[in-house]
Amino acid sequence: MLKKPLADEVRPLDFRDMVGDRKLFGENGVFRRMIEAGHIPNMIFFGPSGTGKTTAAGILARASGKTLHRLNATSASLSDVKAVISESGSLLGSEGILLYLDEIQYFNKKQQQSLLEFIEDGRITLIASTTENPYFYIYPAIISRCAVFEFKPIPPAELKKAVLRAAEDHAARTGRQVTVEPSALSMIASAAAGDARRAIGMYENLATVYDTITEQTVREFLPEVMGMVGFDKAGDGHYDLLSALQKSIRGSDPDAALFYLAKLLAGGDLNSVCRRLQVIAGEDIGLAYPMAASVTYACVQSARELGLPEARVPLANAAVMLATAPKSNSAYMGLAAAMAAVEAGRGTSFPRAVQNVHFDGENASSFGQNYQYPHDFPNHYVAQQYLPDDLKNAHFYSYGDNKTEQAAKLYWDKIKKG
Numbered sequence: 001m002l003k004k005p006l007a008d009e010v011r012p013l014d015f016r017d018m019v020g021d022r023k024l025f026g027e028n029g030v031f032r033r034m035i036e037a038g039h040i041p042n043m044i045f046f047g048p049s050g051t052g053k054t055t056a057a058g059i060l061a062r063a064s065g066k067t068l069h070r071l072n073a074t075s076a077s078l079s080d081v082k083a084v085i086s087e088s089g090s091l092l093g094s095e096g097i098l099l100y101l102d103e104i105q106y107f108n109k110k111q112q113q114s115l116l117e118f119i120e121d122g123r124i125t126l127i128a129s130t131t132e133n134p135y136f137y138i139y140p141a142i143i144s145r146c147a148v149f150e151f152k153p154i155p156p157a158e159l160k161k162a163v164l165r166a167a168e169d170h171a172a173r174t175g176r177q178v179t180v181e182p183s184a185l186s187m188i189a190s191a192a193a194g195d196a197r198r199a200i201g202m203y204e205n206l207a208t209v210y211d212t213i214t215e216q217t218v219r220e221f222l223p224e225v226m227g228m229v230g231f232d233k234a235g236d237g238h239y240d241l242l243s244a245l246q247k248s249i250r251g252s253d254p255d256a257a258l259f260y261l262a263k264l265l266a267g268g269d270l271n272s273v274c275r276r277l278q279v280i281a282g283e284d285i286g287l288a289y290p291m292a293a294s295v296t297y298a299c300v301q302s303a304r305e306l307g308l309p310e311a312r313v314p315l316a317n318a319a320v321m322l323a324t325a326p327k328s329n330s331a332y333m334g335l336a337a338a339m340a341a342v343e344a345g346r347g348t349s350f351p352r353a354v355q356n357v358h359f360d361g362e363n364a365s366s367f368g369q370n371y372q373y374p375h376d377f378p379n380h381y382v383a384q385q386y387l388p389d390d391l392k393n394a395h396f397y398s399y400g401d402n403k404t405e406q407a408a409k410l411y412w413d414k415i416k417k418g
Contacts (some may be wrong), residue, residue, distance in 0.1 A: 153194020
């Protein structure tokens with residue numbers, strides 16, 4: 001008989017034993033209130049692995065008296081769902097069926113649409129879970145019929161409770177007393193990156209080998225780069241890190257910028273960092289410090305030539321430079337306004353003066369380019385219409401309030417009004 005992992009053996013059967021978000025699991029948490037009210041709605045659980053999604057579904061099913069069926073969308077099909085539905089009219093499903101569909105994002109749109117009829121006629125109560133953002137991966141009609149709950153990474157202090165509870169159970173089952181030093185317990189809780197299953201699994205591995213778990217023994221079971229734990233370049237967490245890096249730089253916080261840069265580099269993601277830093281230089285620093293783009297590009301090129309781990313040095317320079325530089329998004333916002341005009345279908349015909357020089361046909365309504373060459377005029381400027389007629393008074397760009405753009409504004413105000 002195969003031995004079940006310790007994390008499955010100690011899976012809580014009551015919300016009182018769950019660790020994590022007290023708003024969900026606590027005494028006055030929303031799930032306990034559902035049970036007290038006798039109402040279990042269709043739900044979507046989203047969040048990282050090991051945060052209690054499956055456990056919560058099991059507790060809700062038992063408390064409601066419903067028959068729980070678990071399917072994983074990575075391997076299940078609609079025929080599997082229909083097989084579950086077939087029980088709804090039998091004694092097995094007399095109190096109702098709760099279908100827990102894990103990784104629902106792996107069902108395509110058609111498969112997800114097919115679930116709607118079963119949800120709407122009440123034959124099943126659906127709890128769908130995903131590690132991705134449901135608003136990106138789940139069919140909107142399903143979301144509109146479900147309550148959506150986010151399961152957040154479990155804080156280290158809560159993970160310690162889960163590990164200690166698992167240790168007690170492990171000792172009772174094996175008859176072995178394993179000592180866990182407090183510093184080692186803290187290391188396990190931190191290395192698990194918010195994942196209770198990972199924390200308990202790490203303890204189980206250590207407890208089968210050592211009678212005393214110390215920091216040194218924990219290190220022997222950890223990857224060389226702990227930041228790689230839970231890193232998925234294709235997952236939402238990856239894009240959350242890139243977003244956090246950009247927002248920290250935009251917010252002029254070099255400490256936060258370095259932290260998120262370190263997290264990304266620990267996961268070995270050089271390319272995404274290089275691309276995002278160059279975007280930041282143009283979008284968030286922009287014309288307030290035009291050289292930022294050149295400096296960032298030089299740092300990125302250097303990083304690509306060096307490769308990791310040395311690449312972190314020029315990238316750190318770029319991140320700190322961008323975080324401490326003055327900020328302007330004036331050009332970025334100006335382009336966004338211009339793009340809106342393009343998408344609205346405006347400005348389809350250009351003034352003759354700005355068109356490419358070409359022959360005027362005999363039936364042309366006007367003859368000659370009539371373009372005035374600015375370099376032939378004082379200060380290399382002459383007033384003339386460049387925008388199409390339906391946009392000739394449009395205003396897309398506004399000078400930023402930084403020193404560089406204000407200097408440009410003073411200059412052009414003087415020239416254009418002179």
